[in-house]
Amino acid sequence: MITLKNVTKFFGNFKAVDNVSLNIERGEFFVILGRSGSGKTTLLRLIAGLERVSDGRIFIEDKDVTDLPPSKRDIGMVFQNYALYPNKKVFENLMISMENINISKNEKEKRIMEISKELDIYNLLDKYPSQLSGGQQQRVAIAKALVKRPKVMLMDEPLSNLDAQLRYSARKLIKRIQREFNITTLYVTHDSNEALAIADRICVIDKGKIMQIGKPEEIYENPANEAVASLVGSPPMSFVKIDNKTIGVRPENVILGDGKHEGIVSNCEFWGSYYLVYIEFNENEIKAISKTRVREGAKVRFDFTDYKVFGNES
Numbered sequence: 001m002i003t004l005k006n007v008t009k010f011f012g013n014f015k016a017v018d019n020v021s022l023n024i025e026r027g028e029f030f031v032i033l034g035r036s037g038s039g040k041t042t043l044l045r046l047i048a049g050l051e052r053v054s055d056g057r058i059f060i061e062d063k064d065v066t067d068l069p070p071s072k073r074d075i076g077m078v079f080q081n082y083a084l085y086p087n088k089k090v091f092e093n094l095m096i097s098m099e100n101i102n103i104s105k106n107e108k109e110k111r112i113m114e115i116s117k118e119l120d121i122y123n124l125l126d127k128y129p130s131q132l133s134g135g136q137q138q139r140v141a142i143a144k145a146l147v148k149r150p151k152v153m154l155m156d157e158p159l160s161n162l163d164a165q166l167r168y169s170a171r172k173l174i175k176r177i178q179r180e181f182n183i184t185t186l187y188v189t190h191d192s193n194e195a196l197a198i199a200d201r202i203c204v205i206d207k208g209k210i211m212q213i214g215k216p217e218e219i220y221e222n223p224a225n226e227a228v229a230s231l232v233g234s235p236p237m238s239f240v241k242i243d244n245k246t247i248g249v250r251p252e253n254v255i256l257g258d259g260k261h262e263g264i265v266s267n268c269e270f271w272g273s274y275y276l277v278y279i280e281f282n283e284n285e286i287k288a289i290s291k292t293r294v295r296e297g298a299k300v301r302f303d304f305t306d307y308k309v310f311g312n313e314s
Helices: 040-048 090-096 105-118 134-146 164-181 192-198 216-221 226-231
Strands: 002-011 014-024 029-033 055-060 075-078 152-156 184-189 201-206 209-214 238-242 245-249 254-270 275-281 284-290 299-304 308-310
Touching (some): 014 209, 029 192, 040 152, 040 184, 075 134, 105 134, 201 226, 209 226, 226 308
Parallel strands (some): 029 201
Antiparallel strands (some): 002 014, 002 055, 245 308, 254 299
16 A cells, blocks of 8 residues: 655755665554654655655555655645644634545535544534644544545654543544544554554654564564664563673563562552562663562562563664
C-alpha cells in the first residue's frame, strides 16, 4: 500500500531522515515510534507531502507520489493540535475538508451525518471548536480526516494533548474506526506503551534511521539493540555489564531475595500494583519489581530469569 525507497531528508546540513526504506500493507495499523528529534514526524510529513524529499521515492498503491502535493495523495491527516478552524462550526469544518473532492453537496452532507453519528459528535455539529472538550475536538479531527474516505490516514501524536483517561478511550476509538473502515494508518508517537497497545507493526526510528520493524511482541521481547530496548517498555530495560558483556534485563525478569548477585537498594517507588526497586550493582542500576516495599539502603540478593545480550551498537 505504501512504499518508501531510500528516502532521505536534509535540513541544511542536518540529515533528519537517513535512507529509510519500508513497506506498509493495505489496512495495516503501522506505528512509527521514536524519541523527540528522532525524525519520526519528519518521516510522516514526507509521506504526507508537507515536506519534499531530498532523495528517494514514495509510492502509494504503486503510484509514485514523491512530487505530488498533499491534496493529490488521497490521505487524511490528524495532528497534535487537531487543526480545526476556530471561526467555523463543526459542520463547516467537516465540509471544508471535502472542498477538493468532486462529489455533490448532498453526498458531502450524507457523509458528515454518517461519520458524526459513528463518532458520537452528531449533537456537536452546530458548535464551535472552543465550545468542545479536548476529547470532542479530537473526535472532530478524526471525522474531518475520515469524511474524505482516504486510502491512507496519517496521525501525528493525536492523543498527546488529552489526559490519561481520555487517551485510553480515544485509543480504542481510533483502533475501532481504523478496523471498521479498513484504512491504512500511520501513527506517530513517542509513547512506547501506546505503540505496543495499538500497532499491528512498529517501526522504531532513532537519529533518522530505522532501528527495527516488527510486531509489538517482537519489538518488546527481542529488541534489536540498546536504543530500541531503552525506548520500549515502561519501566524500560536495565543495562549492566557482566562477564565482559552488556546485558539488558526487564524489571519483571529480576528475581529478588535469592541469587548469585548482590546490590544495594537506592530507591523504592510505589507503582500501584507493585513496587519498583532500584538496585545499585557493578556501577550500574538494575530495576526490579516487588510485591512488597524494600527498604532503601538494604542489601538484596537477586538473579535474572531472562535477559538479552547486546553488542556495542546503540
